[in-house]
Amino acid sequence: QSALTQPASVSGSPGQSITISCTGTSSDVGGNNFVSWYQQHPGKVPKLMIYDVRIRPSGVSNRFSGSKSGNTASLTISGLQAEDEAHYYCSSYTINSAWVFGGGTNLTVL
Amino acid sequence: QITLKESGPTLVKPTQTLTLTCTFSGFSLSTNGVGVGWIRQAPGKAPEWLALIYWDGDTRYSLSLKSRLTITKDTSANQVVLTMTNMDPIETATYYCAHRPSGICFGCFDFWGQGILVTVSS
Numbered sequence: 001q002s003a004l005t006q007p008a009s010v011s012g013s014p015g016q017s018i019t020i021s022c023t024g025t026s027s028d029v030g031g032n033n034f035v036s037w038y039q040q041h042p043g044k045v046p047k048l049m050i051y052d053v054r055i056r057p058s059g060v061s062n063r064f065s066g067s068k069s070g071n072t073a074s075l076t077i078s079g080l081q082a083e084d085e086a087h088y089y090c091s092s093y094t095i096n097s098a099w100v101f102g103g104g105t106n107l108t109v110l
Numbered sequence: 111q112i113t114l115k116e117s118g119p120t121l122v123k124p125t126q127t128l129t130l131t132c133t134f135s136g137f138s139l140s141t142n143g144v145g146v147g148w149i150r151q152a153p154g155k156a157p158e159w160l161a162l163i164y165w166d167g168d169t170r171y172s173l174s175l176k177s178r179l180t181i182t183k184d185t186s187a188n189q190v191v192l193t194m195t196n197m198d199p200i201e202t203a204t205y206y207c208a209h210r211p212s213g214i215c216f217g218c219f220d221f222w223g224q225g226i227l228v229t230v231s232s
Contacts, residue, residue, distance in 0.1 A: 003156065034217025038157075045206070045225060046157060051218035089156055093217030097170050099147070099159035 004029065004090055004102035011108040017078040020105045022090030023071055028100055030071035034093035037066060037075045041086045049088075050075060077107070085109040112136035114146075114207050114223035121229050128197050128228060132190040132207030136221075139165055139185045143212025146190040147219055148181065150203040158203075162210060163190055199230045 005023040012018040022029065022037075029035055035053045038046035048057055050066040053073060063078045073092070077084055090102040118130040132146060139146060147162035161181040162170045171179050180193045190207060204227045208219035 032217070036215075036218040045222045048215075048218055048220050051215045051220070055214075057215075057220060091157075091159075091217070091219075096173065098172060099162070099217065101149075101157045101159060104156040 002100070004092060004100055006088075006090060006102040006105045008103070009106045009108065011110055012077075012080045013110045014080050014082065016080050017076060018080060018107065020075045020077075020088055020090075020107070022073040022075070022092075022102050024073075024092055024100070025071055027095040028092040029068065029073050029090075031095050032093055033068070035066070035068060035073040036091045037064075037073075038089045038091065039084075039086050040089065046089065080109050082109050112209055112221040114209060114221060116205060116207050116223045116226040118205075118226060118228070120227060121231065122197050123232050124197060124199055124230060126197055128192075128194045128230075130192045130194075130205055130207075130226065130228075132192070132223060134188050134190070134207070134209070134223075137209060139163075139183055139188070139190070141165055141212055145210035146183070147208050147210055148190075148192045148205060149208055149219070149222075150201075150205045151225075152200075152203040155203075157206075160194075160205075161192060165212075197230045202229045202231070203227075 037050040040046045054066040114134040145164045148160040178195045204225040206225045209221040
């Protein structure tokens with residue numbers, strides 16, 4: 001199972017919106033609605049931000065939103081804040097009843 | 111409150127077998143739909159899913175590592191054990207266990223342990 005494809009880095013200024021893409025195949029992202037997004041600050045444990053493509057767990061800011069079209073899922077962060085600077089990873093359940101992660105995107109808040 | 115904690119050796123030699131234990135609280139691995147998975151993350155790299163065990167004992171493994179992995183559970187002790195044979199230096203990583211909830215959030219891991227850094231070196 002190949003890793004999902006994410007841009008290595010994205011950046012934005014405070015208050016702006018950014019979108020991170022996550023491209024897979026019909027065997028994972030395109031084959032179900034079980035895409036998740038995780039935020040990881042340096043030296044910290046990954047934190048679940050979005051699950052089932054677009055659902056936010058309790059306590060996650062509504063500035064974070066998810067969507068999907070075909071084999072590509074997206075995470076959008078609106079009203080960028082300095083605390084959003086982190087690595088973001090997508091993950092998908094697969095047709096083989098397994099999980100696959102993306103390569104990660106480093107978000108820089110300028 | 112759900113918590114998980116990984117334990118095991120922090121240093122193993124190449125070709126040795128790694129055995130890690132995940133001790134958890136705040137949920138039962140006998141609850142329908144619940145699972146516990148293992149995920150590792152090499153320094154500076156993305157997470158890599160390794161294995162998962164469900165409440166009913168069903169197991170899932172990464173296809174590329176399946177021949178080297180075994181995941182088991184002790185429901186009464188609230189523990190899940192992962193063994194990985196024939197360890198290689200490139201598998202130096204932080205190993206996490208994580209909770210896979212029942213019902214909602216089918217494909218996600220909502221609570222993670224703090225992780226244990228395992229170094230593979232002679």
